[in-house]
Amino acid sequence: MNDFLARRRGLAKNCSHPVLLWAGSRVSRNFAANTYPFRASSHFLYFTGLNLAETVIYLEAGNLILFWDELPESAALWHGDSPTRDQLADQLQAQASYPLAKLAQFTANAATIPLVNPHDRQHQAQILNRPVEFPLVAEDLALAQALIDLRLTQDAAARSEISQAIAVTIRAQQAGMKITQNAKTEAKVRAWMEQVVAAHQFNLAYTSIVTTQGQVLHQEHSPHTLKPGDLLLVDLGAETPGGWAADITRTWPVSGKFSATQREIYEVVLAAQTQAIAAIKPGVEFWEIHRIALQVITEGLFGLGILQGSLRDLLALEIGTTFFPHGIGHLLGLDVHDMEDLGDLAGYGPGRNRSPKPGWRYLRLHRPLQEHMVVTIEPGFYQIPQLLNQARLDPNLGQWINWVVLTKFADVKGIRIEDDVLVTANGAEVLSQGLVKKTDDLESLWL
Amino acid sequence: MNDFLARRRGLAKNCSHPVLLWAGSRVSRNFAANTYPFRASSHFLYFTGLNLAETVIYLEAGNLILFWDELPESAALWHGDSPTRDQLADQLQAQASYPLAKLAQFTANAATIPLVNPHDRQHQAQILNRPVEFPLVAEDLALAQALIDLRLTQDAAARSEISQAIAVTIRAQQAGMKITQNAKTEAKVRAWMEQVVAAHQFNLAYTSIVTTQGQVLHQEHSPHTLKPGDLLLVDLGAETPGGWAADITRTWPVSGKFSATQREIYEVVLAAQTQAIAAIKPGVEFWEIHRIALQVITEGLFGLGILQGSLRDLLALEIGTTFFPHGIGHLLGLDVHDMEDLGDLAGYGPGRNRSPKPGWRYLRLHRPLQEHMVVTIEPGFYQIPQLLNQARLDPNLGQWINWVVLTKFADVKGIRIEDDVLVTANGAEVLSQGLVKKTDDLESLWL
Numbered sequence: 001m002n003d004f005l006a007r008r009r010g011l012a013k014n015c016s017h018p019v020l021l022w023a024g025s026r027v028s029r030n031f032a033a034n035t036y037p038f039r040a041s042s043h044f045l046y047f048t049g050l051n052l053a054e055t056v057i058y059l060e061a062g063n064l065i066l067f068w069d070e071l072p073e074s075a076a077l078w079h080g081d082s083p084t085r086d087q088l089a090d091q092l093q094a095q096a097s098y099p100l101a102k103l104a105q106f107t108a109n110a111a112t113i114p115l116v117n118p119h120d121r122q123h124q125a126q127i128l129n130r131p132v133e134f135p136l137v138a139e140d141l142a143l144a145q146a147l148i149d150l151r152l153t154q155d156a157a158a159r160s161e162i163s164q165a166i167a168v169t170i171r172a173q174q175a176g177m178k179i180t181q182n183a184k185t186e187a188k189v190r191a192w193m194e195q196v197v198a199a200h201q202f203n204l205a206y207t208s209i210v211t212t213q214g215q216v217l218h219q220e221h222s223p224h225t226l227k228p229g230d231l232l233l234v235d236l237g238a239e240t241p242g243g244w245a246a247d248i249t250r251t252w253p254v255s256g257k258f259s260a261t262q263r264e265i266y267e268v269v270l271a272a273q274t275q276a277i278a279a280i281k282p283g284v285e286f287w288e289i290h291r292i293a294l295q296v297i298t299e300g301l302f303g304l305g306i307l308q309g310s311l312r313d314l315l316a317l318e319i320g321t322t323f324f325p326h327g328i329g330h331l332l333g334l335d336v337h338d339m340e341d342l343g344d345l346a347g348y349g350p351g352r353n354r355s356p357k358p359g360w361r362y363l364r365l366h367r368p369l370q371e372h373m374v375v376t377i378e379p380g381f382y383q384i385p386q387l388l389n390q391a392r393l394d395p396n397l398g399q400w401i402n403w404v405v406l407t408k409f410a411d412v413k414g415i416r417i418e419d420d421v422l423v424t425a426n427g428a429e430v431l432s433q434g435l436v437k438k439t440d441d442l443e444s445l446w447l
Numbered sequence: 448m449n450d451f452l453a454r455r456r457g458l459a460k461n462c463s464h465p466v467l468l469w470a471g472s473r474v475s476r477n478f479a480a481n482t483y484p485f486r487a488s489s490h491f492l493y494f495t496g497l498n499l500a501e502t503v504i505y506l507e508a509g510n511l512i513l514f515w516d517e518l519p520e521s522a523a524l525w526h527g528d529s530p531t532r533d534q535l536a537d538q539l540q541a542q543a544s545y546p547l548a549k550l551a552q553f554t555a556n557a558a559t560i561p562l563v564n565p566h567d568r569q570h571q572a573q574i575l576n577r578p579v580e581f582p583l584v585a586e587d588l589a590l591a592q593a594l595i596d597l598r599l600t601q602d603a604a605a606r607s608e609i610s611q612a613i614a615v616t617i618r619a620q621q622a623g624m625k626i627t628q629n630a631k632t633e634a635k636v637r638a639w640m641e642q643v644v645a646a647h648q649f650n651l652a653y654t655s656i657v658t659t660q661g662q663v664l665h666q667e668h669s670p671h672t673l674k675p676g677d678l679l680l681v682d683l684g685a686e687t688p689g690g691w692a693a694d695i696t697r698t699w700p701v702s703g704k705f706s707a708t709q710r711e712i713y714e715v716v717l718a719a720q721t722q723a724i725a726a727i728k729p730g731v732e733f734w735e736i737h738r739i740a741l742q743v744i745t746e747g748l749f750g751l752g753i754l755q756g757s758l759r760d761l762l763a764l765e766i767g768t769t770f771f772p773h774g775i776g777h778l779l780g781l782d783v784h785d786m787e788d789l790g791d792l793a794g795y796g797p798g799r800n801r802s803p804k805p806g807w808r809y810l811r812l813h814r815p816l817q818e819h820m821v822v823t824i825e826p827g828f829y830q831i832p833q834l835l836n837q838a839r840l841d842p843n844l845g846q847w848i849n850w851v852v853l854t855k856f857a858d859v860k861g862i863r864i865e866d867d868v869l870v871t872a873n874g875a876e877v878l879s880q881g882l883v884k885k886t887d888d889l890e891s892l893w894l
Contacts, residue, residue: 027474028563029486030690030781031788034653036483039476076833077772080663116475119565191645198638201670206481216527223648243477325524334477341478386523 003157005093007047007150009062014146017111017139018060020103022124024115026053037203042334042341043113043147045243048092057092058106065106066097103127111143116341134343148346151339153372158333159422161244162374163431165202166420168238169246170435172196176210176234177252177436177445186210186222186232193236202238205245205336209235214251214414215382217326229411230254231262235418237336245336247376248432249418256446263439265381265412268300270437272379273417276328280421280428286365286375290328293379294320294359301381305405319400321359322391325384329376330364332420337364338374369423374431378418383409450604452540454494454597456509461593464558464586465507467550469571471562473500484650489781489788490560490594492690495539504539505553512553513544550574558590563788581790595793598786600819605780606869608691609821610878612649613867615685616693617882619643623657623681624699624883624892633657633669633679640683649685652692652783656682661698661861662829664773677701678709680861684783692783694823695879696865703893710886712828712859715747717884719826720864723775727868727875733812733822737775740826741767741806748828752852766847768806769838772831776823777811779867784811785821816870821878825865830856 011019023040038053047064048057058065066089071082089097107128114121114132124132131137136144154162176193183189190210197204211219212226214233226232232254237247251266253259258266272293279292298320301307306323307314314320331338331347339346344354349367354360365375383406391397419432436442458466470487485500494511495504505512513536518529536544554575561568561579571579578584583591601609623640630636637657644651658666659673661680673679682696698713700706705713719740726739745767748754753770754761761767778785778794786793791801796814801807812822830853838844864884869876883889 027483029483030489031563031784033787034783036474036476037654042477073833077831078663078665080660080666081832116478117566185646187648188646191642194645195638195642198641199632199635201634207484213527216525218525219527336481337478340480384524385528386520 003155004047004049005062006155008059008064010150011047011059011146012062014149015111015143017109017143018058018106019143020106020110020112020128021047021057021059022112022115022120023050023052023055024117024120025123027117039203040243041113041115042243042339045334046147046151049242050088050092051241051243052088054100056100056103058110063095064092066092066094067100067103068097069100109139111139113140113144113147113342144342144345148339148342151333152331152346152367153370154333154374154422155372158244159372159374161240161242162246162332162420165205165238165240165244165246166248166432167434168197168200168202169236169248170432171200172236172238173234173248173250173435176236177250177442180226180232180252180254181256181446184225186212186224186226189226189232189234190222193234197238200238202240205237205239205247209233212254212413214380214416215384216414217382226254228255229259231411231413231415233414233416235416243334245332245334246420246432247332247336247418248420248435249378249416250435250437250442251415251417252442257443258439259411261409262412262415264304265409266415266439268297268304269379269381269415269417271300272296273377273419276377276379277419277421277428277430280369280377280423281426282369282371282423284369286328286367286369287363289369289377290360290363293328293377294318294324297324297379297381304409305402306409307400308402309400314400317397317400318357318359319391319397321357322387322397322401323381323383324379325359325362325382325387326380327360327363327365329378329418332374332376340364371423371425373423375421375423376418377421378416380414380416381412382414383412450602451494451496452509453602455506455511457597458494458506458593459509461596462558462590464556464590465505465553466590467553467557467559467575468494468504468506469559469562469567470497470499470502471564471567472570474564486650487690488560488562489690489786492781493594493598496689497535497539498688498690499535501547503547503550505557510542511539513539513541514547514550515544516547556586558586560587560591560594560789591789591792595786595789598780599778599793599814600817601780601821601869602819605691606819606821608687608689609693609779609867612652612685612687612691612693613695613879614881615644615647615649616683616695617879618647619683619685620681620695620697620882623683624697624889627673627679627699627701628703628893631672633659633671633673636673636679636681637669640681644685647685649687652684652686652694656680656696659701659860661827661863662831663861664829673701675702676706676858678858678860678862680863682863682865690781692779692781693867693879694779694783694865695867695882696825696863697882697884697889698862698864699889704890705886706858708856709859709862711751712856713862713886715744715751716826716828716862716864718747719743720824720866723824723826724866724868724875724877727816727824727870728873729816729818729870731816733776733814733816734810736816736824737807737810740775740824741765741771744771744826744828751856752849753856754847755849756847761847764844764847765804765806766838766844768804769834769844769848770828770830771826772806772809772829772834773827774807774810774812776825776865779821779823787811818870818872820870822868822870823865824868825863827861827863828859829861830859
């Protein structure tokens with residue numbers, strides 16, 4: 001709990017406004033009582049650790065006031081005992097607590113952050129009697145900047161939570177590798193991994209990607225059967241009960257044996273990741289980490305004969321983005337794309353904006369690295385039909401790809417290798433290093 | 448697909464208005480791109496079988512017009528190939544299809560049903576330029592009645608879908624019974640069952656209840672360890688990809704062996720269910736099915752000495768509702784509480800309203816049974832502290848409970864037995880009869 005107090009005091013230093021943070025409300029699936037599992041707003045969780053709907057906190061000078069309505073006595077029949085408001089206030093070390101109706105008395109000069117659900121945002125605007133939306137009004141923007149200053153780097157309690165999320169994710173991924181030998185479908189492997197997460201009473205930080213069609217970057221469905229020559233791309237992360245995320249990707253052969261072509265590309269992607277991680281230290285631009293990965297992938301594909309011409313030209317053209325079209329990684333914390341609810345305010349430093357260029361336009365983080373940032377490093381190689389067609393039809397690009405050689409790599413649809421990395425004082429620590437990723441190590445699991 | 452055409456024609460017979468039905472939009476979890484799994488509105492699914500967000504259909508005279516915006520080409524990078532509007536229109540056997548912007552030209556005189564998400568409802572109201580909310584305006588009420596007329600009974604295609612949902616649910620429950628012998632926590636058993644559902648590429652129709660604290664009727668969390676004397680109450684239902692639900696509850700001993708007291712109460716609950724099901728046939732009031740279950744439970748507790756005095760007085764007082772406080776069941780279909788998005792319009796026939804009386808106030812269905820209705824039959828026994836305290840303090844009730852005898856049944860916190868039942872021409876068919884429920888059969892699973 002002292003961690004939460006320290007965060008409240010940290011906010012008070014950075015933000016001169018009193019702050020109202022809403023947990024948010026439950027959302028329904030097909031009828032009102034049939035709700036999705038509730039997940040409080042990350043900003044709210046950051047200061048409370050409390051995943052409770054219809055709850056609001058008021059933060060000022062490091063103090064917290066809780067607003068929450070106790071459930072009616074009749075609710076006990078359906079939901080059992082619930083805490084009293086006083087008990088919740090004690091748990092949060094709140095200075096005071098009131099029913100939600102009192103909230104209107106605490107709105108003067110208050111800053112807030114828009115919730116993700118539009119209905120919730122309307123409620124916030126109604127209570128504050130002003131717009132609560134993007135672009136943010138001045139006081140909300142000031143609060144956003146203060147929150148970003150705090151949350152860009154992870155304190156010890158946050159690092160502990162992230163490590164727990166990673167530990168459970170590793171167990172799930174290991175279970176997935178093991179069950180693949182006996183599974184006939186993507187869905188079976190996915191369900192098997194997700195039950196490991198659920199059995200730990202952790203949630204999923206995001207919709208898992210478990211697919212033999214790795215070239216579809218956000219393939220959220222798993223409808224395919226597993227065939228011996230397939231690679232299975234698994235991007236799955238657990239979330240702790242307190243809301244902290246892991247985000248790990250591995251790609252392994254369904255048969256337990258990489259083909260020669262799969263192994264060659266895999267080694268290129270792994271080299272890109274290794275060199276990207278090796279370059280991480282405080283002060284280095286994340287942009288540079290991305291550039292290194294793109295360079296290693298380009299060099300690797302040149303070495304395999306997939307790219308042809310002069311390496312210097314290939315790098316200048318950035319043709320590697322045809323095969324590695326997304327960013328090298330992103331912030332990781334309470335959100336799997338941390339603070340993406342603030343748009344690019346967190347990911348992009350002041351005065352920085354997304355580049356329109358292929359490959360770069362999807363880079364989610366463009367800041368100098370700082371000690372105690374946690375980022376993902378996730379290079380990939382994909383044969384995406386739309387991008388290959390674009391390159392083929394583009395006289396400036398198509399000539400640099402050896403289409404005959406590329407045909408030999410048809411069994412490599414998509415490979416991604418993703419780890420969660422803590423920026424340390426002098427370099428980087430791979431928090432998810434406990435999970436195998438070398439080709440030989442992956443193959444040895446099948447022996 | 449002919450099933451969907453038949454439903455569209457059925458609606459045209461019952462409803463003179465043209466009809467607009469929205470699938471609904473995705474809802475986000477902690478940031479916009481991190482969404483919950485999408486689930487289209489049940490009314491939309493009933494006529495299309497299509498689980499696709501941001502889609503609208505216009506139904507008139509049995510014809511269907513599809514409104515949907517094709518995804519931008521850039522979406523292929525993230526989400527792969529998506530169908531064209533023409534392909535979707537073919538799949539739905541639509542008479543025409545347009546972008547969503549054309550919707551405004553089809554609003555004259557159109558009836559609709561409010562979606563569950565308030566933001567979606569606002570969008571509907573904006574397009575139709577009138578309120579879309581409860582209580583319904585006249586044309587929407589007419590549509591609701593027409594939909595209820597159709598959906599109150601299940602056609603052959605619906606019964607087939609419900610049977611598939613039941614089949615997968617039975618496999619999940621069987622897996623749960625088996626894993627209980629080796630599981631240490633509620634969460635493990637729950638995760639194990641849910642992975643069976645997910646491996647079939649089915650969803651969960653509702654938040655599972657997997658608990659040793661069965662006295663909490665809607666205990667959505669599973670935080671407890673399993674102890675040898677516990678009963679585990681498992682209320683879990685799968686949903687087909689087309690959206691059709693199952694809803695089955697079993698209660699089994701963690702140790703594989705009912706205690707004498709657990710067995711005695713279980714037999715009372717099972718007798719209540721057996722007699723309730725035996726009374727089902729077209730024309731019988733569902734109210735009467737509830738009354739029979741309440742009577743059998745009251746007689747059973749009287750026989751065990753938990754209730755005392757004259758049986759006639761006990762029945763008149765309805766003291767059985769202290770131990771069986773919820774309704775005997777509800778409609779089952781595309782929603783686990785079918786059409787509960789319409790409030791009580793579907794569950795309660797014209798001119799009928801909820802009774803304020805204990806036990807009856809939670810009855811979700813109050814209509815005469817009809818052939819091809821599917822209902823749940825789910826009697827239970829619970830020791831709910833709040834209700835027992837109320838009874839103890841009530842001079843009219845407390846004297847009828849033998850508190851000393853009740854103490855001996857302390858290891859029976861909650862038992863529920865729930866099956867899914869089809870009303871047939873002459874009686875009832877228990878669709879979920881393939882899942883064991885006799886005490887001896889449950890115990891034999893552990894041998």
